[in-house]
Amino acid sequence: MAEHAEYKRPLPLPDEETAEYWEGARRHQLIIRRCQDCQYYIHYPKARCPRCRSANVAGSPVSGRGRIYSYSIVHVALAPGFEPPYAVVLVELDEQSDVRILTNLVDCPLDEVRIGMPVEVVYHDVTPETTLPQFRPTRAAEPHRHFQPQPAGNADVAQRPAQPPTREVHG
Amino acid sequence: MRAIEGDACIVGVGHSEISRRSAKSLTALGIEACIAAIDDAGLKPADIDGLGGSSPPNLANMVEGIGIPSLSWCSQGAWPASQGVRAVHEAAMAVKTRACNYALVYRGMAAPRGGGSIAMRVRDGDGPLLMGGPNPAGTSQQWTAPYGGHTILTWLSLWMRRYMHEYDVPRETFGTIAVTCRKHAALNDRAVVRSPITMSDYLSSRWIAEPFCLYDCDFPVDGVAAVIVTGKDRARSLPHTPVGIVCGAAGVGPRPNWEQWDDMRNMGAAYAGAKLWTLAEGLTPADVDVVELYDGFTFLTVQWLEALGFCAPGEAKEFVQAGRLEIGGELPLNTNGGQLSEGRVHGMGLVAEAVLQLMGRCGARQVADARVSVVSNGGGPAGAAILLRAG
Incomplete structure (x- = not known):
């Protein structure tokens, strides 16, 4: 991209x-x-x-596949060029769960982010010299060997008040 | 096992004015707090021969401004857990190894004005500092700043989310900390925010970085607090009943990195907490009368309750009840309103409060018969705690 x-x-x-x-x-x-x-x-x-x-x-x-270990929805301006809200996620790689990549989650509405969600790397060529690995929800049909669906009604999700409708990822 | 720092004690406490924004420099506030502490201990600046704390305020300006003739022990902290508690612990060891006789220990913070910590700048809308300028981001920030995730605010929100997920912890657990601290602040003239808040206020306050809302974050202020540490033999001739430093510990885990920490159910605090009670001369969590636990974010206070063994890992959601943690309850918490309400003096405000409680000088917010206290400081990969005992 x-x-x-x-x-x-x-x-x-x-x-x-x-x-x-x-x-x-x-x-x-x-x-x-x-x-x-x-x-x-x-x-x-x-x-x-x-x-x-x-x-x-x-x-x-490595495969570039993993799952979300944790995530944050940032609502304040933390760096130039970022327009809140946006998702910061910590991805643990399929190859070794203690390899964690801090990244944004792209191509996913913010209210659908979940711990355990399978994700895959996608590359953003942001300048001629720099490419940022980003992650998006896994699209391939192949199931993830680590992914266990989280039970509905987790505290981290259920306790979240209603949010404004315009919650798109700024990836 | 007897801790080397045992018999070191705190004999004086001082605060600068604490405000949302002072016309004075942080150095001026530092000198104000240090001279107040020296006076409170019944000493003169010339008695001080040890100095601990963290810059800013600048050390050289502090030595000259206070009028300290010379130092035989000096420590300016850096990571980990450089804030108030570890500095006091280090001063206790310096006194016990006779590197100095009277150690002055201070810590101050300035509210953002083109400087200050990232979290505070973010909260006040000033934006964070980036190492090496906004673009590019070097050092450890290369992993995080390109993703807008390079602050303690974001890292700890990831930790809190994982903790809530693992133990099914409701937001009300953290809200109870915020509401309780604000209630205590109403009894403290120094607190910068004193109006009560309700659980409903907490739950409806704006998001900062989910799951952190506004009332999860401590309050940025201009302010400095200071204490004087000496040996018990010297303390006998001084005006206040000394507060003994029974022991202390500063913990760091095996992967001391904010994003790569192995298990975000706990923090470096767990390592400090486990060590502390092995040095506690028979004291246990059940002996503690009042706790002053670091509240840079409410989440950290909850973590410290588990790390220090007041409840088991994952059980804070049952343990944290307003009645238990209020003054008059079983374990009064952050009796000055904590950093959430008195203001962020980076741990030293909590040290000062514990000492005043154990000296019986807290007036309307005094915990009856307070004899033993724990003070903690820090979050994420590192944390420090000290155990204090009256007399």
């Missing part, structure tokens, strides 16, 4: 540890650092594996 030229939102500034992630995003690949000895995914990327202490680590492609 190509974005308009005047992109006002904050852009990531990659560093030595994170360049592989952002370069992967430019190629429309989700690259997570992984221990090449014990196969543990290390996110945020670090020079050593926190599980086995190996320094043999490298970026590794």
Whole structure:
């Protein structure tokens, strides 16, 4: 997805540890650092594996599928270019549940966001140099191995008062 | 096990004026609070040889402005949990290891005016600070700022949502904290907001970042609070009955990162709480008469009640009842109105209140026979708590 030229939102500034992630995003690949000895995914990327202490680590492609661990609907102006309300979600990846990606949820009405919702990555080319991985509700028919439908009437949803009707995601 | 900081004690308390916006600088307010604390302890600036706290106010300006001749112990906190409680705990250890005799510890916050914390700036509509300018976002913000999710406000709203989901916690649990604190604030002349609120007010207040509504967030102020820490031997000749620092702990979990924390049912607070009671000289949660638990957000107070063992994990929704937490109840909470109502002095206001309660100096809001108190500070990956005992 190509974005308009005047992109006002904050852009990531990659560093030595994170360049592989952002370069992967430019190629429309989700690259997570992984221990090449014990196969543990290390996110945020670090020079050593926190599980086995190996320094043999490298970026590794993942499926880009996961589910929502938690979410927030932001109603105040937190950064240039964001028009509230918008959804900030924490996605846990199918490959390893403690790999979490903070992202926006796009292509989903705000009142349909739920914990446990299956999501998949979609790439937004926001400038010629930068692509942001974003997530949207999973469209493929293939079921998620982790997803368990949440029972109706969860406190986090049921307690929410009625909201204005114009609750579209600003992705 | 006996904690090294045992027998260190707090002997004086001072506040600056606390207001929504002061004409004075934060340094001026800091000097005001520190001199008030020194006076309250019956000391002179020349007695002070230890200084702890967090900048701003600027340390050099504080030393000169107060008139401290020299220091043999000085600590300016940084992450984690740099706010009031950890600074007091550090001062207790400094006194007990004889690095200094009289430690002055302060913490202040300024309401947003082109600076200040992200959460406060957001709440006042000033927008957050971004590291390295608004665009691009470097360091840890590269993961969050491009998504408009780079503030403690958003991170903790994610934690609260997950906590509510895991334990089926209703909004009323958090509303009870907000309503109770405001009720206590009516008894505190220092509190910047003193008009009562109802559960209905809470439930209908505007969203900030769901599930946080307006009344879940503490109140930004200009203000500083300070205390004096010394050893019990020196305290005997001073005017107030000292308040002993029985022990303290500052906890951090195995994945100390806001977004990558492994289990958002708990916080760094759980690690501090578990350690605290192993050092408590036989005291248990049942011995505590009054608690001053960090309320940067109502959610944090609920977390601290569980972390400190006043109820089991997930049971705060049953435990948090207005009658229990009010003055006169079984466990009076945030008797000064907390940061939700007295104003955000980043934990030090809660320390000061606990000390005043244990000295019996709280007037209309005094908890009868208050002998033991816990004060906590912080949220997310890190937290600190101290156990205090009168006499």
